[in-house]
Amino acid sequence: MSQVIVNAIVSAAGYLLVGLGFALIYSTTRFFHFAHGIVVTAGAYVAFALTAWLGLPLWTAMFGGIIASALLGGIIELSVYRPLRTRAASAGILLLASLGAYVALQAVIVIAFGSGTQTLRAGNVPEALPILGARITIPQIATIVVSSVCCLFVWLLLTRTQIGKMLRAVACDHDLAQVCGIRGESVIMAAFLLGSSLAGLAGVLLALDGDMTPAMGFQLLLMGMLAVIVGGIDSIPGAALGAVLLGLTQNLSAWWLSSKWEDAIVFAILILFLLLRPQGFLGKPLGKVTV
Amino acid sequence: MEYLLHVFVLVCIYAVLTASLDILAGRTGLLSIAQAAFYGVGAYASALLAVRLGAPFLLTVLAGMVMAIVISLVVSLPSLRLQDDYFVVATFAFQMIVFSIFTNWMELTRGPLGIAGIPQPVIFGWHVNNHADFMLLAAGSACCAYVTVHRIARSPYGRVLHAIREDEVLARAVGKNTLYFKVTVFAVSAALAAMAGSLYAHYITYIDPTNFTVMESILVLSMVIIGGAGSMWGPLVGAAVLVILPEALRFVGLPSSVAANIRQILYGGLLVVFMILRPRGLMGKYAFGKGGTGK
Amino acid sequence: MTALLDIRNLDKHFDGITALDDFSCTLGEGEILGVIGPNGAGKTTLFNVLTGFTAPDNGQVLLQGNNLNRLSPHKRARLGIARTFQNLRLIRRISVLENVLLCFKDQPGERLSNVFFGWGHCRAQEASSRQKAFSLLRQVGLADKANDPADALSYGQQKLLSIVCCLAADAQIILLDEPVAGIAPKMIDKILEMIQGLPKQGKSIVLIEHNLDAVMQVCHRVIFMDAGAKISEGTPQQVRDDPRVIEAYID
Numbered sequence: 001m002s003q004v005i006v007n008a009i010v011s012a013a014g015y016l017l018v019g020l021g022f023a024l025i026y027s028t029t030r031f032f033h034f035a036h037g038i039v040v041t042a043g044a045y046v047a048f049a050l051t052a053w054l055g056l057p058l059w060t061a062m063f064g065g066i067i068a069s070a071l072l073g074g075i076i077e078l079s080v081y082r083p084l085r086t087r088a089a090s091a092g093i094l095l096l097a098s099l100g101a102y103v104a105l106q107a108v109i110v111i112a113f114g115s116g117t118q119t120l121r122a123g124n125v126p127e128a129l130p131i132l133g134a135r136i137t138i139p140q141i142a143t144i145v146v147s148s149v150c151c152l153f154v155w156l157l158l159t160r161t162q163i164g165k166m167l168r169a170v171a172c173d174h175d176l177a178q179v180c181g182i183r184g185e186s187v188i189m190a191a192f193l194l195g196s197s198l199a200g201l202a203g204v205l206l207a208l209d210g211d212m213t214p215a216m217g218f219q220l221l222l223m224g225m226l227a228v229i230v231g232g233i234d235s236i237p238g239a240a241l242g243a244v245l246l247g248l249t250q251n252l253s254a255w256w257l258s259s260k261w262e263d264a265i266v267f268a269i270l271i272l273f274l275l276l277r278p279q280g281f282l283g284k285p286l287g288k289v290t291v
Numbered sequence: 292m293e294y295l296l297h298v299f300v301l302v303c304i305y306a307v308l309t310a311s312l313d314i315l316a317g318r319t320g321l322l323s324i325a326q327a328a329f330y331g332v333g334a335y336a337s338a339l340l341a342v343r344l345g346a347p348f349l350l351t352v353l354a355g356m357v358m359a360i361v362i363s364l365v366v367s368l369p370s371l372r373l374q375d376d377y378f379v380v381a382t383f384a385f386q387m388i389v390f391s392i393f394t395n396w397m398e399l400t401r402g403p404l405g406i407a408g409i410p411q412p413v414i415f416g417w418h419v420n421n422h423a424d425f426m427l428l429a430a431g432s433a434c435c436a437y438v439t440v441h442r443i444a445r446s447p448y449g450r451v452l453h454a455i456r457e458d459e460v461l462a463r464a465v466g467k468n469t470l471y472f473k474v475t476v477f478a479v480s481a482a483l484a485a486m487a488g489s490l491y492a493h494y495i496t497y498i499d500p501t502n503f504t505v506m507e508s509i510l511v512l513s514m515v516i517i518g519g520a521g522s523m524w525g526p527l528v529g530a531a532v533l534v535i536l537p538e539a540l541r542f543v544g545l546p547s548s549v550a551a552n553i554r555q556i557l558y559g560g561l562l563v564v565f566m567i568l569r570p571r572g573l574m575g576k577y578a579f580g581k582g583g584t585g586k
Numbered sequence: 587m588t589a590l591l592d593i594r595n596l597d598k599h600f601d602g603i604t605a606l607d608d609f610s611c612t613l614g615e616g617e618i619l620g621v622i623g624p625n626g627a628g629k630t631t632l633f634n635v636l637t638g639f640t641a642p643d644n645g646q647v648l649l650q651g652n653n654l655n656r657l658s659p660h661k662r663a664r665l666g667i668a669r670t671f672q673n674l675r676l677i678r679r680i681s682v683l684e685n686v687l688l689c690f691k692d693q694p695g696e697r698l699s700n701v702f703f704g705w706g707h708c709r710a711q712e713a714s715s716r717q718k719a720f721s722l723l724r725q726v727g728l729a730d731k732a733n734d735p736a737d738a739l740s741y742g743q744q745k746l747l748s749i750v751c752c753l754a755a756d757a758q759i760i761l762l763d764e765p766v767a768g769i770a771p772k773m774i775d776k777i778l779e780m781i782q783g784l785p786k787q788g789k790s791i792v793l794i795e796h797n798l799d800a801v802m803q804v805c806h807r808v809i810f811m812d813a814g815a816k817i818s819e820g821t822p823q824q825v826r827d828d829p830r831v832i833e834a835y836i837d
Binding site for chain 2: 110
């Protein structure tokens, strides 16, 4: 049982990292950036390429992976979303473009790296340390620590700093923020760079502990998205809460029923939340359609 | 020649799928990523009834459509009250759940093993067992789907669908029960997608869950958007282009594993390019998304 | 005159702003009631509550004695309440004629079953609807633009079209939200003349306007609102000369 809890927290940490980046981008641009998933995958695979093909030391490779993710996120924003925004694209069009980008980029990764699993592990399977009757590996501990730190960092950023205020101003009303002297485009780019770095971090840490596949980002994105929606899309503490709830649900249902149904259960919970409490646990009530 | 007929049949099957999604997303503005789920429901219902109970083709098609309609009601009645973004997420979640059921409910669907030996259609004594016959059946089905969608679009019911897409608040203010329209069009969309699924099952005679993934939903969506959502010929053109173009790649001599991925790059890339350069698609008159004052 | 619409003690608060404050009034048959007041006075909120888009915190709206509470907007529209919007809602991508056709009630072609199994009946009904729509457009001089997209009309013509749509819906009560704001004087006269003729057709009107001349000209009775409350009520002259109204405007 304690293993279930440990696993849940480890999963939650991963989802939280991905969800944080996604939420950051959503709060600034108000659309679902599905391509965030491929940014996660890219981080892991670039790190892999750096260490397995170029022989760079692991830490350098990981750092390189995170940078690559940030760059990829920025490039997607620059080449896809920004042109669309200048053409006054609706959120639906942005979402479609995001899906298109995801699909295309995942295929690129498959062509470059093959569709099988790879790993970033240095050497053998990491040793599992015993804690309170459960076992946990060092990369897993790292994931939990890093994720918590990042969560705190993003929360402080959004609520206590000038930059955070600007991010939220641009989210509420782009034009008005512009009038107040906030360069909307720069703020949005900053959100993408930061959010994508978090995604890269998630990809790299998770690849360290387990296997990587080209579709890994998709799974993680979905979970991150769920966590953020369940917790309340405008709330960082909510995202953390949502991630923990998700991790618990997934691992508990795997333990009680069978791991094959954990996906279906998790998505069913998402649908329940959307129907009963779309603002999530801690989010603000969604505004009704203005007339 | 057989190969060309095969491509033609595929185009027809996808034409039914694009028609089904266009009436929902193109005409009513309801973006959905669940089309593959209903496609799969039709395919599995047909396959199971044919293989396990020996039911005749027309009956399996009908059963698939009815199942899809029932399931669509379960999804739509609660979810259609959600705001746009969240409705899309709900359809996404639904698609993943259905895929999970196809993959994991081994007793019913045999999971990843799939269902093989689906009999080819026999319609009142007409054995559809060669490519030419299938071409006729597929073309006929595509025509049915298109006639249905066009009649709906040209009717007063269709007028309300367009109004919902453009300005739902206005539609409600003039007395339209928009929930009724959205639920019924979702059901029609599901039924048509299921019809395509039945066709596919009886044509390829083998189905497994990998045919009905979220990627497939996104593919159908790409076809609709690139062809031109909400237009008369757009969905058909989109289906044709996105089926034929990647097939043409086969002749360029790429190894088949790479070809599959190039195809995906094509779908995704075209979608992005079209959204930026020509959001109304090839044949559309207006860009997908809300027009007028929207919300 | 019996009260057609009876509005009782409406309260509505949004996030600290009082949009409606114990607001009550009545609308008689064949009456043109004007509602004026500074921006943010709650006028459009009043319309939203009447049409069911916003639920009041307290209070009731009675239509011919029947409580409308919790009836959805489309049901209220079917009971005979039509409205125009401050930001002018029309389906711009479809034709002028189609916009009018959209508003007709009880079209058999709007039921999916009829689309497939009663197509002949639908076609006949549609033909007669088109004739009615054309005649409505002819009455306001828009018939020649019937097949143009609504987008192609001038702003004033679009406002006129939105009123025609209310007539197409065969509404008994028509709520007009700033029908003459932002349009040229000639069109203003045309629209006001049209509004004045509506009671003879059995319609009752509630009119929100900032254009006080227009209000003086067409309204039988006027209500002045500020901060959600009814400050003054009476004939146009009475309200105009009411010292409380003058004071509120100067503030």
